[in-house]
Amino acid sequence: MFTYYLELALRSLRRNKVLTALMVVAIALGIGACMTTLTVLHVLSGDPIPSKSARLFYPQLDPQDMDGYREGEEPPEQLTWVDGMNLLKAKRARRQALMTGGAVPVQPAQADVEPFFSDSRYTTADFFAMFDAPFLYGQGWNEADDDSKARVAVITRKLNEKLFGGKDSRGQVVRLKDTPFRVVGVLDDWRPNPHFYDLNVGNYTESEEVFVPLSTSRDLTLPRNGSTDCWGRGGGNDGDHMENATCVWMQFWVELASAADAPAYKAFLENYSREQKTLGRFQRPVNVRLRNVMEWLDQEKVVPSDVRLQSWLAIGFLVVCLVNTVGLMLAKFLRRAGELGVRRALGASKREIFKQLLIEAGVVGLAGGVCGLVLAFLGLWLVRQQPADYASLARLDLAMLGATFALAVGSSVAAGLLPALRACQVAPALQLKSQ
Amino acid sequence: MEIQPILAALRKHRLATLLIALEIALACAVLCNACFLIANRMDAMRVNSGVEEASLATLQISGFDEKQASDVNARMLAGLRTIPGVQSASVLNSIPFGEHRGRVGITTDPEGKQFGGVIELYLGGPGSAEAMGLKLVAGRALQADDYQPFTGVFPSSAPVLMARELAEHLWPGADPLGKVIWVDKWSYRVVGIVDHLATPAPDWAGRSAPGWSAFVPAQPGPSLAGSYLIKAPPADLDRVLRDARALVAKVAPDTVLDQEGSQTIGDLRAQFFQQDRIMAFMLVGVIVALLLVTALGIVGLASFWVQQRRKQIGIRRAIGATRGDILRYFQTENFLIVSGGIGLGMVMAFGLNLALMKFYELPHLPLHYLPIGAAALWTLGQIAVLGPALRAAAVPPVVATRSG
Numbered sequence: 152m153f154t155y156y157l158e159l160a161l162r163s164l165r166r167n168k169v170l171t172a173l174m175v176v177a178i179a180l181g182i183g184a185c186m187t188t189l190t191v192l193h194v195l196s197g198d199p200i201p202s203k204s205a206r207l208f209y210p211q212l213d214p215q216d217m218d219g220y221r222e223g224e225e226p227p228e229q230l231t232w233v234d235g236m237n238l239l240k241a242k243r244a245r246r247q248a249l250m251t252g253g254a255v256p257v258q259p260a261q262a263d264v265e266p267f268f269s270d271s272r273y274t275t276a277d278f279f280a281m282f283d284a285p286f287l288y289g290q291g292w293n294e295a296d297d298d299s300k301a302r303v304a305v306i307t308r309k310l311n312e313k314l315f316g317g318k319d320s321r322g323q324v325v326r327l328k329d330t331p332f333r334v335v336g337v338l339d340d341w342r343p344n345p346h347f348y349d350l351n352v353g354n355y356t357e358s359e360e361v362f363v364p365l366s367t368s369r370d371l372t373l374p375r376n377g378s379t380d381c382w383g384r385g386g387g388n389d390g391d392h393m394e395n396a397t398c399v400w401m402q403f404w405v406e407l408a409s410a411a412d413a414p415a416y417k418a419f420l421e422n423y424s425r426e427q428k429t430l431g432r433f434q435r436p437v438n439v440r441l442r443n444v445m446e447w448l449d450q451e452k453v454v455p456s457d458v459r460l461q462s463w464l465a466i467g468f469l470v471v472c473l474v475n476t477v478g479l480m481l482a483k484f485l486r487r488a489g490e491l492g493v494r495r496a497l498g499a500s501k502r503e504i505f506k507q508l509l510i511e512a513g514v515v516g517l518a519g520g521v522c523g524l525v526l527a528f529l530g531l532w533l534v535r536q537q538p539a540d541y542a543s544l545a546r547l548d549l550a551m552l553g554a555t556f557a558l559a560v561g562s563s564v565a566a567g568l569l570p571a572l573r574a575c576q577v578a579p580a581l582q583l584k585s586q
Numbered sequence: 587m588e589i590q591p592i593l594a595a596l597r598k599h600r601l602a603t604l605l606i607a608l609e610i611a612l613a614c615a616v617l618c619n620a621c622f623l624i625a626n627r628m629d630a631m632r633v634n635s636g637v638e639e640a641s642l643a644t645l646q647i648s649g650f651d652e653k654q655a656s657d658v659n660a661r662m663l664a665g666l667r668t669i670p671g672v673q674s675a676s677v678l679n680s681i682p683f684g685e686h687r688g689r690v691g692i693t694t695d696p697e698g699k700q701f702g703g704v705i706e707l708y709l710g711g712p713g714s715a716e717a718m719g720l721k722l723v724a725g726r727a728l729q730a731d732d733y734q735p736f737t738g739v740f741p742s743s744a745p746v747l748m749a750r751e752l753a754e755h756l757w758p759g760a761d762p763l764g765k766v767i768w769v770d771k772w773s774y775r776v777v778g779i780v781d782h783l784a785t786p787a788p789d790w791a792g793r794s795a796p797g798w799s800a801f802v803p804a805q806p807g808p809s810l811a812g813s814y815l816i817k818a819p820p821a822d823l824d825r826v827l828r829d830a831r832a833l834v835a836k837v838a839p840d841t842v843l844d845q846e847g848s849q850t851i852g853d854l855r856a857q858f859f860q861q862d863r864i865m866a867f868m869l870v871g872v873i874v875a876l877l878l879v880t881a882l883g884i885v886g887l888a889s890f891w892v893q894q895r896r897k898q899i900g901i902r903r904a905i906g907a908t909r910g911d912i913l914r915y916f917q918t919e920n921f922l923i924v925s926g927g928i929g930l931g932m933v934m935a936f937g938l939n940l941a942l943m944k945f946y947e948l949p950h951l952p953l954h955y956l957p958i959g960a961a962a963l964w965t966l967g968q969i970a971v972l973g974p975a976l977r978a979a980a981v982p983p984v985v986a987t988r989s990g
Contacts, residue, residue, distance in 0.1 A: 173882050180875055219701060383698070457865055458944055464620065471612045471876055475883035477604040480889030522930050539859050573601065 152503075153465075154512070160511035163478075167483065171515065174479050174563075178519025181472030182559045183526025187459070188465040190527065190551050193334055193356070194544045199343035200282060204444035210238065210403055210420055213438040214427070216383045225345045225349035226438045227380055228451075229351075229399040232431075239275060240581040241569045243419050244405035244412075250274035251401050252352045253368065255361055256284070258326040269310060270352070270376070271327075271361040279305070279336075281406045282348065289336035291365055300370045304332040305362040311337045327361065330371055338362075344544055345453045347444055349431060350375040351404050354453045355541035370396065373539045410443070417441045445494040468500055469562070476566040484508055484574035495579035504575040512567020513560055520559025532575075592919050602887055610963055613880045614931025615938045618959040621867045622939070622951050627866045630986060631859045633796060634681040636749070638719035640820040641904075644681045646847035647812045649832055655811035659711075662814060663806075667835035669829045671822035677711035678718075678815040683854035684847060686815065686820040687784035688740075688802075694756055697884045700815040702756050704766060706785040706799040706843040707774075709740060710815070711806040717817040718783075720801065725763045725778035728803050735805040740769070742980075744802050745777040751797030753779055767800070768925045773977035774802060787858070812841070823850055880963075881970040888916065888974035892981075898977055901984030912914035915977035917968060924967035928960045935959070967979050 155158035164171040170440040198204050212234055213226035230238070232547040235249040255271045278284070279291035288311075292303045304325055309335075311320055324331045338358075345358045363373065393400060407416060442450060485489075491504055499507075527547065536543040547555075596603045645666070650658050659677060666675035679687045688707035694700045710718075712733045725747075732745050746767075753762035753776065756913035766775050780801070788796035804810055818826040827850055836841045849857070854865075892899075899912055 170886060175884050177879050177882065179878060184872070184875070218699060231932060369986060457861065459864075460942075461868065464616070465868070467612065467616050468872055468876055471609060471616070472879050474605055474609045474612065475879050475886075478609065478883050479886045481602055481605065482887050486890060486893070537864055540858075562852075569601070 156507045156510040162512045163266040168329030170483055174515050175518045177472045177475045178563055181579040182523025183467035184465040185469045186461040186527035186555045186556050187530030190547055191458055191545050192462045195541055199347045206407050207232050207444050208441050209447045213435050214433050216434050220435055227399040230401045230403050231399050232394045235401040235403050244408040246277040247284050247406050248275045248281055249401055250277040252349050252375055252377045255327045255373050269360040272359040273363055275363045284341050287337045287339040288319045292335055297364050297366050300366045302332045303335045305336040307338045307360045308340055308361040350451050353540055402478055439443050473562055473566045480567050481570040484570045488577045492579045494578050501575045505571050508571035508574055509567055513564050516560040516563025520556045524555050603923055604897055606923050609880055609883055610924050610927025611931035611934055613876055614928055614959050615934035615965055618935040621871050621953055624866050624869050627862045631862055633788045635784040637682055641817055643816045643823055645814040645843040647829050649748035649842035652808040654751045658812050659806045660897045661837045664834045669826055671818045671826050674713050674717045674817040676815050677810055678712035678714040679709040679813055680786050682784055682786055683858040686950040690769045692769055696768055698828045699761050703744055709810055711805055714815050715801055717815050721781040722778050723781050732803045732823040739770055739809050741804050743773045746774040747778040747780050748776045749783040749797045749799050750779050759775055831849050859947050883964055884970035892974045892978040896981055896985055899981045900983055903983035904986040912973050913979040914969055916978055920967045920971040932956050
């Protein structure tokens, strides 16, 4: 019966090409606009590290003085050097890493490559294991390297190709800001989106190309990027005394064994804050936060509001297109009252008529979905031409591809429901009489 | 034209009528709000920078050592001044729509208790204030001996010119001349008020406002180097900038030219608002597509009705209705349905606006958008129904005599 109805549907759709085309175009436009914006939203609000995002936490403390204190305010988004070091040394989590971003001048050994700046990350050893960074060659450095301010570096595959022609470069020397560093590892392609572990350098920025121990970077005062917030007589105006300044400028992440350990770690943070208050370092009432990756991204409102607005607009547009399709289908189905009356008189039940009409609606939806998909590819191509840092990420994945068709067929069948219901109410006798 | 029979006929087609009205209502709600969003973006893009944008360009170089800074500055300024057409060349750290290097939090007391806001300090060498074209509205202009050499990131004290908007924010109702602002230990005394000077990122939301900036005079040195302001007649500006970019390799070969940062202020402005422009274009696209779909929907349903009523139309024509009567019948019918849709649409437009206000920092939808949107949809409806209505008017009276 299904194939017969399919054939009937195609026949009926061919009979009135203009009306069919109108419906398909309306659905295609709605689906195309919707899928373009939803794909962008989906990519941007994705989980950067799905396997662990519920176990990775970003502790926040409030070390500021009482000036400008208002109850219930959020603590600063970063940590001071002192607090970061204290929490790191306390080792209360399974893994923990203290870090900040920067940019270093890279001086290649080859004469024909000009020196250039690479984005860099200064971090403690656990970074790679904690964030599941994939290694092509070698591995990260260890805690002893952190303590000895070792001149070691991890570089990315891209930089490895530029500097060493893609060879296994373990043990090779790379010169960063006039200092030789020994390469201990090469990262494979890795780009967590959003750049969750440090949003200050850009929400959707590419990963850094050079990774160096935090202690080494401070020893050599490698140039730093990111945000610094100071209070009181912080004196963060010069880069040299950041360790003592009353400024927040470090990011600190912890990996707990399970999400259930979060309350215990939070209690530890509260205890730490109280302790620092007794010591006189902290003045404000205890105010700590412990958010996991997705909560942190949510708190920082990482997804651009424009992208959300565009999605809402597109959904609104799709609704208009669907209402339009309902109207057109109603016209189409009611026009065939005579034909449907004959089928009813010949013994087709209301149910069968209803099924037949829904299949016809589904065919329109499928055609609209295919055209909409083409439009979505076009739309995403347009998005990629934009200057935003997330532009290159806007690609349709398999899940969204499936969602496109589900949305197209689902919505057009939904749109066909009301007209089909109306059309199968025709009284066969009345229709036959008027012929 | 009698409205009563039209309403009676519509009552027979409640569902279809309702659908068109609903479509019009949705279109009305989205149309009004999308137009409002476009107008908002356009307003933001027209922001006044307070400087003579048409005749200004900037050149950004980096990669030299602090010790070389004064030498690089001297070579660059001398070189820039030899380019034909250059009216002035000076050193200026922050550039409207470009780099912002002077974003600081200020206080109005030396103890650092009275927070004044996050503002932009434009740090400039001799000639830069004049080149920007700042309009002095109170106090005195800067003199040669106001430009003093300094060490550190910023001068520890200096006389400054302040934008009026910032002065009114810091000391409402009081005379700002002679007042002092503090950045930690640094203090700046206001000697002049300029009409307007925007921060480099003038739509920066949060703890700041577009006009919160001040100009600090200083002699170029280690912390004020590598960022140059070039003034030339607007017609020559593009050529002057090209020459200036080429000049870097000649007079300062040991430095790196920042290709993206070295632009005319006009180009920097265009880049700065690119995202807004794209959004505005996208909104226009949504509006066009929406109106198109709505119009097509009206055409489709009206055509259906015309076909369905061929016999009735024939009868009406046979008993004396003119073609004009039939045409007007369908036009009036469309007008009534669209009016109903608009009535509902206005309410929805307002609701949508309230929702947008909650999630995006948007003002209230001005009331005059509603009649404009209504007029647009009435026109759209009339144009869309014209084709089917003309076809209806062309139905010959003889149809009445045929069966089926």
